[in-house]
Amino acid sequence: MSANATTTSMSTNELRDFYLRYVELANKREFDRMADFAHDEVIMNGTPVKMADMVAEFYRHVDAVPDLHWEIQELVVEGDRVAARLIDTGTPVKEWNGLTPTGKSVRFAETAFYEIQDxxxxxMWYLMDTDTVRQQLAA
Structure with missing residues (x-):
């Protein structure tokens, strides 16, 4: 934990359930509930981001890939940290992350790490395997 972080009072099981509910929120498109999961400002891949902008990014993803689905493959909780390996699937219908849709569905890995405070x-840190998406759309 970083020196200036607040220790969370959530147990390992509570953090696991918290993350499962977060992914469920994403899959149900209930982005208006994001305030239950994120501070007004989060640090996303090292950059401060307002929660409203994070929500807008989710909407951008599902606008381009309406059937985008996140499936947790592995979930590790330790202290105030959560790490997840997910498989994301969907069929892009609009340009997405600089990639042109071709009518083909994609399946790719996403790795995400989170620090929980209060x-x-x-x-939040995440990395999506866009090379695999590019190859699948081109195939």
């Missing part, structure tokens, strides 16, 4: 996401 019961909500404060620091």
């Amino acid at each position: 019961g909500k996401f404060k620091n």
